[in-house]
Structure formats: structure tokens, C-alpha cells
Amino acid sequence: MSTDLTARQIMEKLVSFPTVSRDSNLALVNWVENYLDGFGIRSHRVMNDEGTKASIFAHIGPEIEGGVVLSGHTDVVPVDGQDWDTDPWQVVEKDARLYGRGTCDMKGFDALALAAVPLALARGIKRPLQIALSRDEETGCIGAPQMIDEMLAVLPKASAAIIGEPSMMKAVTAHKGGTGFNTHIHGYEVHSSLLHTGVSAIMFGAKLIEWANQMNAANMARKPTDLAAIFDPPYTTVHIGTISGGTAANITAKDCEFSVDLRCVPGESAQDWETAYLAKVAEVQAEMQAIHPATSITVEPYYDVPALQAETGGEAEAIARAITGDNGRHVVSYGTEAGQFQERGYSAVVCGPGDIAQAHQPNEYLAIEQLKAGEQFIERLIDHLCEE
Numbered sequence: 188m189s190t191d192l193t194a195r196q197i198m199e200k201l202v203s204f205p206t207v208s209r210d211s212n213l214a215l216v217n218w219v220e221n222y223l224d225g226f227g228i229r230s231h232r233v234m235n236d237e238g239t240k241a242s243i244f245a246h247i248g249p250e251i252e253g254g255v256v257l258s259g260h261t262d263v264v265p266v267d268g269q270d271w272d273t274d275p276w277q278v279v280e281k282d283a284r285l286y287g288r289g290t291c292d293m294k295g296f297d298a299l300a301l302a303a304v305p306l307a308l309a310r311g312i313k314r315p316l317q318i319a320l321s322r323d324e325e326t327g328c329i330g331a332p333q334m335i336d337e338m339l340a341v342l343p344k345a346s347a348a349i350i351g352e353p354s355m356m357k358a359v360t361a362h363k364g365g366t367g368f369n370t371h372i373h374g375y376e377v378h379s380s381l382l383h384t385g386v387s388a389i390m391f392g393a394k395l396i397e398w399a400n401q402m403n404a405a406n407m408a409r410k411p412t413d414l415a416a417i418f419d420p421p422y423t424t425v426h427i428g429t430i431s432g433g434t435a436a437n438i439t440a441k442d443c444e445f446s447v448d449l450r451c452v453p454g455e456s457a458q459d460w461e462t463a464y465l466a467k468v469a470e471v472q473a474e475m476q477a478i479h480p481a482t483s484i485t486v487e488p489y490y491d492v493p494a495l496q497a498e499t500g501g502e503a504e505a506i507a508r509a510i511t512g513d514n515g516r517h518v519v520s521y522g523t524e525a526g527q528f529q530e531r532g533y534s535a536v537v538c539g540p541g542d543i544a545q546a547h548q549p550n551e552y553l554a555i556e557q558l559k560a561g562e563q564f565i566e567r568l569i570d571h572l573c574e575e
């Protein structure tokens with residue numbers, strides 16, 4: 188394999204693998220493994236239970252603790268139903284932009300991290316560079332926890348993690364956490380004229396949805412804490428994104444299902460919110476069972492992404508600021524794997540090329556200028572890792 192691929196060439200290769208989260212990413216992982224192998228770098232895979240997808244990570248440089256992890260994800264969101272002007276699985280240059288699914292979120296950064304390998308080797312870095320490419324990020328940051336645990340088990344621990352989600356190369360030091368629950372109301376079907384003997388899953392589900400409305404109103408009315416005040420909006424939100432249920436206008440609905448999505452400001456625990464939601468669920472379930480015992484509510488968590496808490500004197504933030512010269516205060520409301528690294532003892536910051544506004548969109552692109560800024564960032568990071 189060629190040892191001198193540019194970041195752009197690597198990105199073109201990575202985009203050519205249609206690694207939508209629901210599908211296998213192993214072809215991409217094989218390619219990355221071969222690429223690293225070409226430099227004599229041993230990589231490690233962490234497979235999912237089904238053996239269809241893997242995260243991959245590697246250590247470059249001296250076998251010592253410290254140094255920096257560059258973290259990205261290998262999966263992308265689907266293109267189904269989106270109106271693309273070009274083939275999403277091929278990088279197309281137009282108007283100083285590189286179009287393609289994942290160019291911005293976040294194969295552009297993955298490519299920068301991989302292009303750093305020959306540079307790090309040539310310069311003889313004195314502190315380690317680690318590369319961590321996860322699976323199943325877009326479906327709720329499912330792959331990273333297992334990957335990070337494995338990294339801690341088999342590699343010397345890096346001290347700082349840079350998560351290259353699109354931030355226009357600004358240092359993002361905090362983000363909200365997120366947690367989601369699929370809620371299924373099991374009602375009791377009768378003819379709607381006998382409503383008092385039936386349990387409409389929809390009408391009882393509406394009580395939980397109304398709880399969400401009440402929480403949003405109460406959260407909005409409360410004075411935000413200092414930790415929360417920097418976010419937009421500066422409070423925790425509870426959102427119902429999908430709902431289905433019922434079979435006919437004159438039958439009390441036997442089933443109603445909806446998704447509850449909570450975005451928690453730092454300082455509030457997703458656990459506490461889950462407890463509060465489950466208390467409301469228990470209350471509504473008791474009302475249902477008082478009418479008919481064969482009714483219930485099941486709640487299944489489908490994702491849980493911890494917040495990234497702003498650090499005091501954090502190493503990752505210091506590195507990102509020193510390299511980018513950016514001293515502004517940036518926080519985002521979207522979730523990333525940064526909180527999962529932080530939870531496991533890494534200093535963490537989000538800093539990557541591209542604008543989140545382009546992520547998940549048809550005609551997703553990465554501006555060439557952003558890729559260049561990313562290359563500069565990597566060069567300076569390598570300089571930093573060459574220092575004792």
C-alpha cells in the first residue's frame with residue numbers, strides 16, 4: 188500500500204465505503220487495518236456481538252502513558268429519501284467543497300487522523316498518538332464505551348482525547364448529554380362506546396407526553412445554573428420524536444408507542460431524569476391497571492450519552508487552544524463520544540473540521556479550507572507530541 192496518501196485521498200477512500208450504521212463497516216475497518224499495517228502499526232479491533240461491525244484503534248510512538256487520542260467514528264447516517272446532486276459514496280469537488288456522505292461527519296477527521304501516522308513516525312514523536320475509530324456512533328454512541336474500555340486494557344493510557352466532530356476547528360469544551368427511551372403502552376381494547384371499560388393506550392400515553400410538556404415549561408421557567416447558562420436552550424429538554432398507535436376510530440387503542448428523547452444540561456444527571464420519568468410511568472400504569480389489570484407500560488432505553496463537562500485546566504482544551512489559537516467559549520447541544528472518554532478519565536475536547544449544519548444533510552460537504560485547517564492542526568499536534 189502506498190505510504191504517502193494525503194488526507195484527501197484517505198477521505199476519498201473512506202467515503203467510498205457505504206458504512207451506514209445499520210450495515211457492516213468491516214470493509215472500511217479492513218482497509219484501515221491494512222493502511223496501519225503498511226507502517227508496521229498494529230491495530231486492535233473491538234467487534235460487536237453479531238460480528239458484523241468493529242471499532243478499531245492503534246497506538247503510535249513510545250510505549251508510555253500520556254499523549255493524545257484522535258477519536259472519530261466510522262459510521263454515517265443513511266441517504267435514504269435524500270435528494271443528492273452527486274453520488275453520496277464518491278467525493279466530488281465543486282466550488283471549493285468536497286461533497287459526499289461523511290465528508291463532514293466525520294470521515295474527513297478520520298482521514299486527518301490516519302494521515303498523521305506517517306508524519307508522527309517520520310518526526311519521531313516523544314509522546315504517543317493514538318487513533319480510535321468507533322462503530323455505531325450515529326445510533327447513540329453505542330460502540331465507543333466498549334472500545335475505550337479495551338484501549339484502557341491493552342494500551343498505555345493517553346491523557347487527552349480530541350474528538351473530531353465538526354466544530355469548524357473551534358475548541359468545544361462542553362456539550363449536553365442525551366438519553367432516550369422507547370415507551371410502549373399496552374392498553375385494553377373495547378368498542379369505544381364502552382370507553383369506561385377499556386384502556387386506550389393512546390389516551391394514557393398522552394398523559395406521559397403531557398408530562399414532557401410540563402417538564403419543558405418548568406425547566407424553561409427556572410433560572411439556569413452557571414453550567415447550563417452557556418447552552419442554547421439553557422435547560423434540559425424532553426422531546427417526543429415519533430408516535431404510533433391505534434387501529435380504528437371506534438376502538439380503544441391496544442398499543443401506543445413513542446420515543447422520549449432527553450437532552451440534559453451538564454450538572455443534571457440523566458439518571459435522575461430517568462427516575463423522574465419512571466415515577467410518572469408507574470403512576471399512569473397504576474391508573475390503567477385500576478381499570479383493567481391486563482395493561483402495562485414498558486420502557487426501554489435506546490441510548491444514553493453522557494454530557495461533556497467543561498474541565499478546569501483541562502489538558503485537551505489547552506492543547507486544542509494552543510494549536511488553533513482559539514480562545515473563545517464554545518459549547519454545543521449535540522452529543523458526542525467526548526463525554527464517554529471523559530467518564531473514563533481522559534481530558535476531552537471536541538475539535539474537528541466542518542460545520543455541524545452540513546452533517547446528516549443531503550449534499551453533505553467539507554469545505555477544502557476546513558480540510559486544510561485540519562491538516563495544519565495535525566502538523567502542530569505532531570510538533571506538540573515531539574516536545575518532551
Ligand SMILES: [Zn+2]
Pocket residue numbers: 260292293324352
Ligand atoms: Zn458525528
